[in-house]
Amino acid sequence: MTVLDSRVPDGPLESKWEDHKFDMKLVNPNNKRRFEIIIVGTGLAGASAAATLGELGYKVKVFTYHDSARRAHSIAAQGGINAAKNYHGDGDSVFRLFYDTVKGGDYRSREANVHRLAEVSNSIIDQCVAQGVPFAREYGGLLDNRSFGGAQVSRTFYARGQTGQQLLLGAYQALSRQVKEGNVELITKSEMLELVVVDGKAAGIVVRDLVTGEITRHSAHATVLATGGYANAFFLSTMAMASNVTAAWRAHRKGAFFANPSFTQIHPTAIPSSDEFQSKLTLMSESLRNDGRIWVPEDPDESRHPADIPEEERDYYLERRYPAFGNLAPRDISSRAAKVVVDEGKGVGPLKNGVYLDFADVMERLGHDAVADKYGNLFEMYERITGEDPYEVPMRIYPAPHYTMGGLWVDYHLQTTIPGLFSIGESNFSDHGANRLGASALMQGLADGYFVLPYTIGDYLAPMLGQPKVETSAPEFDQAEQDVQARIEKYLNTNGTRSVDWFHRELGKLLWDYCGMERTKEGLEKALSEIPALRAEFERDVRVLGSAESLNSSLEKVGRVADFFELAELMCKDALVREESCGGHFRAEHQTDDGEAQRDDENFAHVTAWEWTGDPGDPTEHREQLDFEYVTLTQRSYK
């Protein structure tokens, strides 16, 4: 096993980043335009990085498979964005935000990275307000905050239930200004299908135009992946339909290590699926748990209307098992508890795949109008999807995959193990450890894009002054393009019998059953034997119709699902070797007597980073040891 160099600078935690900014090499303003940078993805991280690097004067090319840079899935984040402004004088600070984030991540993240994240959080809010992001305000005209995700301070800034949308539009608008000024070239409807590495360094990418099918080559001095998470490996998740792992996976296959792939977050309050044709799951805001009571009927054969089931025949299982936190137990704990009762056959709804979230008590206490005032739009959204009125019938909820903490391994500079290849936002593994806190994803995406990468990428580029970028006629580009063409032709000529979605759904079921909320050695080993078999069937029997010369969404999907198959194996492998429970990773063998996650800090306080070997079933494991100098490791308890 090699030792991964995280390049965390020396010195006290509080001044590492400030000191390091001075130590890093700079590119003279007039020389910046001599450097070309490729960015893949236009979510919060990609759009903010492209805008900022364009403003600095670099020549930037940014790619998205969407029809507009405004549509990336960052847009769907509802709740808010954290920052350590302490505008409410309630004891918040950079150090407290740092500490909460490391603890929330169950002590599996890098202290120095998280501290930097907390440091730049305040600048993000300043920047967004200056851009015209319409954050919620108090009557005095100052910014409003709310508390979120179990934090004991009010540090979450929000724009109604559309914070992700407003932050993304802010970044998109800043990006649009750079496009207009000619500093950034924006290429839409184009998907990265291969990374090109020359002499051990990232040299560029190969891209397919989704409308014309044309394959093009692009080279640059540095390449940045801002391509989001991989929760769609589960098929049913709260992710957008097109979200995928392909860009990151292609980089992994070219030498970028993939870190902690088993660290996935399952959100407890999504609407359960209604039938087998369901394509995605919709999240209901976690805030509902403040007033709703979660229960299932005691009797698995219960068939009465929920209102007719007497109190003594209901199991308010969270209140019973966690009297102190009750319905507000953390995400991972609430999710697992729901799984336990549904597995016992006590699930509710036509498919018996949900639990009740009941507002009858609060309706009685506060009245219809007060509840409508607080949750009206969420109730409407629920009714639109399910056709049931939550004022009359309890909501049905069930956990769903919605974020992935794992991702490409990056050092303190956000550089992957391939020099010149950077990864930002959800696509890297860096800041959330084994569990992400609410309102922290938006913070990390914008921190990386606006305030971290623009500094660290300069340090990589500065010594390259005067060096031309690799020509796209290089043999490595030829090879990469041939590989892309070969994959496309292979799938178009497979002429199997089953659709891409069929295979994706089957893969998702396997992952969800064996690598979802609860994992066991036995289950993971079963998955590791079944996934390759299913993949072999996929390669032999998938049916993709149409041509490569026009818009063909089946063809887009087949490549993404092929990569999900390889990733799925790595997720199971990672979950298998991590013989502990931490955050979103719960191994049934490793729990306390009370059924809670049991960490093993002595043996597993490390990041697992996997190296591609050519065989998806046999990756090489590397470790980065995590040292905690400022945070005291404790066992979580929510009793």
Add this chain to the structure above:
Amino acid sequence: MNLTLRVWRQAGPDAPGRFETYEAKGISEDSSFLEMLDTVNEELVAEGEEPIEFMHDCREGICGTCGLMINGRAHGPELGTATCQLHMRTYSDGDELVIEPFRAAGFPIIKDLVVGRSAFDRIIEAGGYVTVDTGSAPDANLTPVPKETADLAMDAAACIGCGACVAACPNGAAQLFTSAKISQLNVLPQGQPERYQRTLGMVEVMEEHFGSCTNMGECEAACPKGISIDFIAMMNKDYRKATFAGRKAG
């Protein structure tokens, strides 16, 4: 439930289009409209026919990617509902649905039900931003913004850029989209320095791509986010001020 679909099929931007008839069988009323199309596509693939291409992504009504004309209405019959949030319980067994792409001169058809909406990006590039380089912003609470103003800006900013307003407009005009972005920035203190320049720039580009507004109000009725046509009036007012100021300066 079983339905009959008449779906617009068009192989490419320059190919002729036509309506094809498909039967959607055994559709659950809990399915979303797009899941109904997924089901039809699975059937088509099984029969060896190319699936219908349609626009979609987040499927929770926020990304603005989806958009269909359903029986002549942008996003279908439910008010304040994007196509992806429309559910089949809205319909009855045996219904016939005519499904077309958003049609407007500014939205060229790419394939089947997929259109190009990049003209919207051109409008934003013409001034739909505040010029503030990263890192140059003052403290966020330096400038108080009255709550009413912030709320008004948020009402405008809720636009998801789907283009239903254009598709619903008999003139194919983009006033609702353009005015929403102009108004969001023009009511905020942060947007004041570039207020008139922004308005002129964006309106000019809008007019290059889209038709003219004749106050039909169809846009507001079709908008999945309920954006008010009051913003069009605000934009027109700022546009008049901007042209007047321009003449004085000239």
